[in-house]
Structure formats: structure tokens, C-alpha cells
Amino acid sequence: MTNIILRGCNGKMGQVIADIVEADDDAVIVAGIDVSQNRVAKFPVYQSFQKCNVKADVIIDFSAPVNVEEMLDFAKSQGIGIVLCTTGLSKEQLAIIDEASREIPIFRSANMSMGINLITKLVQEATYILADAGYDIEIVERHHNKKVDAPSGTALALADAINQVLNNEYEYKFDRSADRVARSKKEIGISAVRGGTIVGEHEVIFAGTDEVIEIKHTAYSKAVFAKGAVQAAKFLPGKPAGMYRMSDMMD
Numbered sequence: 001m002t003n004i005i006l007r008g009c010n011g012k013m014g015q016v017i018a019d020i021v022e023a024d025d026d027a028v029i030v031a032g033i034d035v036s037q038n039r040v041a042k043f044p045v046y047q048s049f050q051k052c053n054v055k056a057d058v059i060i061d062f063s064a065p066v067n068v069e070e071m072l073d074f075a076k077s078q079g080i081g082i083v084l085c086t087t088g089l090s091k092e093q094l095a096i097i098d099e100a101s102r103e104i105p106i107f108r109s110a111n112m113s114m115g116i117n118l119i120t121k122l123v124q125e126a127t128y129i130l131a132d133a134g135y136d137i138e139i140v141e142r143h144h145n146k147k148v149d150a151p152s153g154t155a156l157a158l159a160d161a162i163n164q165v166l167n168n169e170y171e172y173k174f175d176r177s178a179d180r181v182a183r184s185k186k187e188i189g190i191s192a193v194r195g196g197t198i199v200g201e202h203e204v205i206f207a208g209t210d211e212v213i214e215i216k217h218t219a220y221s222k223a224v225f226a227k228g229a230v231q232a233a234k235f236l237p238g239k240p241a242g243m244y245r246m247s248d249m250m251d
């Protein structure tokens with residue numbers, strides 16, 4: 001049985017995770033952490049880790065990029081791992097998280113769906129062939145009108161995966177309105193669309209002369225992310241300290 005503390009339990013993803021875990025005989029949510037106290041849950045909910053003394057095997061985090069230190073301190077004090085799904089983390093926060101992964105196992109992925117993990121590999125393969133052939137690379141992501149960070153964590157992760165193939169020589173272009181110049185070869189354009197209830201779409205566009213190749217992932221429900229997060233929560237306990245990715249679990 002995997003005992004989970006769910007940070008962000010009263011949010012959109014937190015509620016989907018709670019439903020999935022309730023139907024799972026091998027996992028249970030033993031506590032929730034949320035600054036918002038707008039719901040009645042089937043487990044105790046605390047406003048912060050400082051007020052929580054519940055023992056667990058792992059933390060799942062779908063909240064906001066604030067007070068990350070508090071969560072890391074709690075996990076270190078209990079010697080448990082974190083499945084870190086929150087996006088929009090700053091460089092400084094990512095550095096603190098990397099540091100903590102020397103003491104505890106941390107599973108971080110901006111997108112917990114299996115599909116994104118697969119298309120990341122396809123996109124890298126396509127980049128390997130098409131960048132040399134002169135194709136321009138652009139990423140377009142679309143999300144619901146409640147999403148506050150832009151571009152999405154997944155779009156940035158896809159850009160990083162592409163840039164890895166390109167020896168990290170490409171720059172990211174988030175906004176073309178400021179400069180009246182043609183795009184340079186060594187850039188990856190990243191655009192964000194926000195509207196309605198779009199769950200999450202990521203499209204990588206390889207635009208060449210007279211032809212375009214597009215690789216796209218569409219999430220039709222938040223359950224694809226939640227299932228991946230619960231699977232990661234079962235995978236992590238007992239693992240040595242370190243940074244884990246979707247590929248570690250899938251391999």
C-alpha cells in the first residue's frame with residue numbers, strides 16, 4: 001500500500017488524483033495540503049506542511065510554484081520522495097530541487113502522460129534529420145483559460161529536448177512583436193494559446209520549403225496526467241536519492 005500526501009488536493013488536478021486513488025486498492029491519500037480550504041475531503045487537509053504530522057511514503061505535488069522549500073524540508077525530514085508535477089518553477093527553485101535530490105528521490109515531469117514521453121522521442125528523431133535539412137522549428141501549446149503559467153512546462157521541456165539534439169545552440173523566441181526582423185535559423189519559436197476548457201495540446205511544427213511536418217499530442221482528459229502521477233507515486237518509494245523522469249519509469 002502506498003501512502004500519499006497530496007499537495008494541491010483542492011485544485012483541479014488534486015481532485016482528479018483523489019478520485020483515481022480512491023478506486024485504487026494499492027494506494028491511499030493519507031493527507032492533503034492546500035492553501036485553499038474550499039472543499040471537504042475524505043482525508044485530513046492542512047494549509048501547510050508545517051501543520052501536518054502525518055507519516056507517508058511519498059508526496060504528489062500539483063499546486064503552484066511557491067513555498068517549494070517547505071515541501072522539500074518536510075520530505076527530507078521524513079526521508080520520502082516527491083512526484084513533482086507543478087510547472088512554472090523558477091531557475092532558482094529548480095536549483096533547490098536538484099540540490100534536494102541528493103538526499104531524497106524526486107520524480108519531476110512537466111507532463112505525466114505516456115504520450116508526451118513518446119512524442120518527445122519522435123520529436124528528437126525528427127529534429128536530428130530535419131534541422132540539418134533547413135526546417136524551422138516552432139512549438140504551439142494550447143490550454144484552458146484557468147492556466148496561469150505560459151508557456152507550458154511541457155512546451156519548455158519539448159524545446160529543451162529539441163535543443164539537446166542541436167547541441168543547445170538554439171535560442172527560444174516567446175514573442176515576435178518587439179522586433180521587426182525575420183526569424184533567425186537558430187531559434188525555436190514557442191507560442192501559447194489560452195481558452196475554454198482545452199485540457200492540453202502540444203504541437204511541434206517543422207516548417208521547410210513547400211512542406212510542413214507536425215507532431216502533435218492532445219490530452220482529452222486530466223486523467224491521463226493523474227494516472228501517470230499515481231503510477232510514479234508507486235514507483236518512487238524505496239528508490240535511492242536522485243532525479244527521476246518518465247523514461248526511468250517506462251524503461
Ligand SMILES: NC(=O)C1=CN([C@@H]2O[C@H](COP(=O)(O)OP(=O)(O)OC[C@H]3O[C@@H](n4cnc5c(N)ncnc54)[C@H](OP(=O)(O)O)[C@@H]3O)[C@@H](O)[C@H]2O)C=CC1
Pocket residue numbers: 007008009010011012013014033034035036047061062063064065066067084085086087088109110111112113149153225
Ligand atoms: N505535470 C503534469 O502532468 C501536469 C502539471 N500540471 C500543473 O500542476 C499545477 C496545478 O494545476 P491545477 O490543478 O490545474 O491548478 P489549480 O489552481 O486548479 O490547483 C492548485 C491548487 O493548489 C493550491 N495551492 C496554491 N499554492 C499552494 C501552496 N503553496 N501549498 C498548497 N497548495 C497550494 C491552490 O489553491 P488556490 O486556488 O487558493 O491558489 C489550488 O487549490 C500547475 O502548475 C499545472 O501546470 C497540471 C496538469 C498536468
Ligand SMILES: O=C(O)C1=N[C@H](C(=O)O)C[C@H](O)C1
Pocket residue numbers: 087110111143147151152153154155199200201
Ligand atoms: O496546467 C495544465 O493544465 C497543464 N500543465 C502542464 C504543463 O504546463 O505543461 C501539463 C499539461 O499540459 C496540463
